[in-house]
Amino acid sequence: MSEELGMTVKKSEKFMDWYYEVLQKAEVVDIRFKAKGFDVYLPTAMRTIREMERLFAEELDAKGHLPVMFPIIIPESNLKTEEEHIKGFAREVFWITHAGANKLEEKFALRPTSETAMYPMYSLWLRSHLQLPMKFYQSGRVWRYETKMTRPLLRPREFRWFETHCAFKTDVDVIKQIEQDMDIFKKIVNDSFCIPFLMIKRTQWDKFPGAEDTYAFETVMPDGKVLQIGTTHDLGQKFAKVFDVKYLDEDGKKKYVYQTCYGPGITRMLGAIVCIHGDDKGLIIPPAIAPVQVVIVPIYTGNTKTEVMKKAGELLGSLAEKDFRVDLDYREQYTPGFKFHEWELKGVPVRIEIGPKDIEKGVVTIVRRDFRERIQVPEEKLEEHLLEVMDSISAQLLKRANERMKIEDAKDLKELKEDLKKGGFVRIEFCGEEKCAEKFKDDTGAEVRGTLFGNETKAKGKCAICGKKAKEVAYVGEGY
Amino acid sequence: MSEELGMTVKKSEKFMDWYYEVLQKAEVVDIRFKAKGFDVYLPTAMRTIREMERLFAEELDAKGHLPVMFPIIIPESNLKTEEEHIKGFAREVFWITHAGANKLEEKFALRPTSETAMYPMYSLWLRSHLQLPMKFYQSGRVWRYETKMTRPLLRPREFRWFETHCAFKTDVDVIKQIEQDMDIFKKIVNDSFCIPFLMIKRTQWDKFPGAEDTYAFETVMPDGKVLQIGTTHDLGQKFAKVFDVKYLDEDGKKKYVYQTCYGPGITRMLGAIVCIHGDDKGLIIPPAIAPVQVVIVPIYTGNTKTEVMKKAGELLGSLAEKDFRVDLDYREQYTPGFKFHEWELKGVPVRIEIGPKDIEKGVVTIVRRDFRERIQVPEEKLEEHLLEVMDSISAQLLKRANERMKIEDAKDLKELKEDLKKGGFVRIEFCGEEKCAEKFKDDTGAEVRGTLFGNETKAKGKCAICGKKAKEVAYVGEGY
Structure with a gap:
């Protein structure tokens, strides 16, 4: 791959060549599925997404959001209930019109977002002020018929996200929720994905269809372009009024709720992670979400093999026990050099090399993915050095990404x-x-x-x- | 709820009344979404599914299957490639025909299963015998236009499952894989979900469209009916030949692979868990997958509150640290009796009651969900007693379910x-x-x-x- 790409290249064209190459070689996404804008997510993507989504789910659970799962289809009449909403999404919706040989009585939209699927149920569920705040979330896919040029992960027609939908008594609660949404983003996206962002209040002509206000989380890509990686919306009482979401308050009166919805974009964030952290050797996945944080590569000749593999196995066991996500590359058909290249390409943050000389000296060699700096550490201090190196990689990734955020x-x-x-x-x-x-x-x-x-x-x-x-x-x- | 329902009722009608009641009251599924056969999964379902899917993913990972994610749509021409396959599914497919105001050039099926989405990619991916066996899996939803009466979880039009798709050199590998699929089912479904099953080789006129042979995992419901909760298929070389999935063998010849696919049905298994383990008080969720395994209910009067809440908090912390999924019900507006009822309804396997007298004696009271037997145990032996009680509940659930499997x-x-x-x-x-x-x-x-x-x-x-x-x-x- 071209030298230092992903770090210094600013011209879109060259940058995109690098991007497509790394998506394929590092087994992130295959773009050859026979439908434009619909991609196949490969093991590197899925394993990373699993860690990304685990962090979001844990954080949302901790903040009192409850998980639900709504159907992926929305009856046309639901989608049309809020006027601005359907106006905004009309051109982007895929329509299901038939089942078997039958024409459906009412056609279904593949959901482009779930407000109009969820709020009719909120109207059934909500009765009393004691149920407020009501906070549900789901994790899954949505579909938008993107008419601009599609791009894997960055502008596909099918993408993964989380969406939380909250209902409150007052508009003060709304602002508090939006601040909490930002805090979650800081904790996960900034601290764990090492992606800096600004939270921008959108102009009135560029907000979510049906919202009072839209706030977008935006980062800067290596080519200097701005990428929206999530949004949170103040829906006010607009949807509550058309979907009849109200409650009996303490004063005996029926009142409409105030609502927010929040959509961290998993697919786009994975794209940002690939683009922002990657370099000329391939991906660099931040340690907090790397499916493999540490890979052990044994280095031996014929007569040292038994001894080296024994030690490598011991290291694997002891690190796994200490909750590192660790792998041992025991494949005999490949050279250490081949393995180094492959694990660097796939973005594993730390590599351990272990050979007969290391064993003799009671040390192991660790190599960090970002600078590819190589250090020898005493085996008994391996754990603390690994934690230190992983922290240092995270800090370094964030620092480099922050340099592009200068305003x-x-x-x-x-x-x-x-x-x-x-x-x-x-x-x-x-x-x-x-x-x-x-x-x-x-x-x-x-x-x-x-x-x-x-x-x-x-x-x-x-x-x-x-x-x-x-x-x-x-x-x-x-x-x- | 009617007495002992879910344990002794064999007549379908009464049993189904109980089923719908418990789905709603225990917050499993809401069936009021405005499209027949499409249900809303509520927090109890989603949290349980999270644990169920974690077990499957861990086991598939351990057996060398790699996670992928394919689009949920299949271009019509793909779906039609294998003749028997499309014949079998033609009447069950939802069709996407439009996007925005445009008619699509080629219509898309909402996938009823993913063979015809995946194997064209396998054809691109597979080159050499060194890549075999090739084992990928995905977890997600599929859609079938069920024309019989729909039932939540048991016969919906939208359901969750895992699907693994393997390619091998020989038909001997196929049988080995099918045996492994059964072992995974035994380990997870039998041992962790406490659901017994038979593995039945389907008749030739009732197999998966396009398969050589179909093996179904089937259990018996409380009303005596048989429920298929998963399948594994020997696809032979049928799909390989129409989708051109071949490899260069050691002898320099190009050969078609032999294939299997395996589909543990998460939605149906959740339905089976509700029906088979539930009783007149509501759900009983097996400890291995219960989102809350232990709930602590503090019992106090005004002047003992501080002391009791302190102890309850201590227990919460120490059990969480020992990796129990534990919750503390600190809600002030409800009585202990109300809380007992609610947690029993939601199927939490073990309840801890802690009051001033328990503290004085250095004991805690444990109540198991199945027999509602109440025992006092010394606080310092709480962990071992909880493990023992959870094991005993699992054994008891499986035993009761097994009684219906008598042939x-x-x-x-x-x-x-x-x-x-x-x-x-x-x-x-x-x-x-x-x-x-x-x-x-x-x-x-x-x-x-x-x-x-x-x-x-x-x-x-x-x-x-x-x-x-x-x-x-x-x-x-x-x-x-």
Whole structure:
């Protein structure tokens, strides 16, 4: 693979060549399934996703969300109940019209998202204020008929996500929930996936169909483009009113709930992990979610084999007992060099090499995936060194990713265009007008993505795009 | 709920009343979703399924199967490639014909099973004999347009399962795999779900469309009916030939693989667990898969509350540390009696009661869910007693379920009809003719399900149904 790709290449074309190559060689995704935008997830992807989803499920459970599973189909009449919602999704929905040789009485949508599947049930379930807050989540797939060019993991027609759907008494609870959604993202995506993000409050013309407000979690890719990897929506009472989700309050009155929904995108985050952490040797999977954190490669000649394999087996057993996800590559048909290459390609964070000389000295050799630095450590201190190296890799991955999140400030159109060339976010003062943003997008391809959540600064001067009086400080970037 | 239901009721109607009641009250499934045969899985179901699927995934991983995820759609031309396969599934397939306002160029089936999605990729992946055996699995949902009356969990139109798809060099490997599939079923379904089963080789007219042979895992429900909870198929080289799945062998020749596929039905097994283990108080979830294995209910009055809650918290912490799935019911608004009732309904295997007198004596009270027997044990021996009680519950559930698996032998039609009234399997000598079995089914509703795998005894006398010369020993039962 090309040198240092995934770290320094900023030009989209070359970067995408690297991306497709690593997806195939590291057994992440196969794009040859005979339907555009529908990909086959290979073992490296599925095992990593299992760890990613375990972290989300544990965290959502801990925060009082309860797991449910809704059907993947939505009857047409449900989907059409909320007017803005169906308007927003109409062009993106796959329709099931027949079963066997029969035409269905009512056609079904393959769910593009689950509000209209779930809230009619919420209306049946919710009776009393004692049931609030009501917080359910599900993990699964959704389908959107993407009309732009599809891309594996980044813009497919079928993708995996979590979706949580909460109901509350007040709009104060809504904001608290949105803050908690952000905290979950920080804990998992930032700390465990080593992916930094900004939380952007979307413009009014670019929010989730049917929402009062949409907040997007966005990161910056190695080619400088911005990728949305999750969203959380303030639904207000809009859906509650059309789906009749109300409760009997303490004062004896029936009231509509306030709702939020939150959608961490597992498929897109896996794509971000591949792109942001990978390098010229292949994937680098963050230790917290690596399906194999440590691989042991035995190095022997004919007459040292028994001794080396015995020691390798001992190390495997003792590390597994200490809850490392560890594997031993005992395959006889391959050389150590071949094995090093393969495990580097698949992004295993740490490799242990063990040979007769190591055994003699009572040491093992550990090699970290990111810098490929090689150190010898005393066998009895192996565990603490592995933990240290894994922590150091996580910190290093996050640091490198953070370097792309630097935000430039632009005063006028010329500066804005110059800064956008460097990639990532550019902060400007903005008039707040849809027309201004649309014209800018048509000219440059870059979008006014919104304002920063929780830290909205007042604008004092002029809009960097049109020069009119500015209303807010906004973030601009070219999207995926 | 009616007394002792789920243990003694054999009449279908009354049994089904109990079933629907417990599904709703114990928060297993809600059947009010606005599409027939599509149900909403509630937290009790999802948490139990999580444990069930964890056991299967661990076991499949350990046996060298690798996880993948295929799209849920299958282009029509794929599905039609194997002639018998499409003939068998044509009437059961949901069709996606449109996306947005556009008619699709080729329509997609919602997968009823994944052979025709997966094997075109196997054809691309497989090159050399060194890649064999090739063993992949996925966990997810499939859809079948069931035309009989639908039933939640037992006969829905959307259900969860695992499917493994293996490719081998020889047909000897196929039989070994099928034996391993049975061993996995024994280990998980028998030992952990406490569900006994027979493995029946299906008749030639009742096998999986496109298979050489089908083996079904079948259990007996409390109403005496037989329920298929999984299958494994010997596909021979039929699919390999139409999907061109071949490899270069050591001798330099290209050869077609032999294939198997295996489908443990998670949805149906959950239904079996509800029906077979449940009783008049609600669910009983086997300890190995209970999302909550032990619930602690504190019992206090105003002035003992602090002391009791402190002890309850200590117990929670120490049991969680020892890897019990444990919960503490600290809700103030409910009485202990209300809590007992609720946790019994939800099938938690063991309850701990802790009150001031227990603390004084240094004991805790344990109540097992099945017999509701109450014992006091010294606090320092709590862990070992809990393990003992959970083992005893598992053994007891399996024992009770096994009592329904007793097989009657019938010599002639009169005996057969009499024995069928008792429910479960009846063993007969059988002529092996489809017409004879079909006529019997039309008359009685019961089916000749097939012969016993691995222990096929030769028939010596006459067919119990038609009186002609018998060819095999077959098992008869009324199916779900």
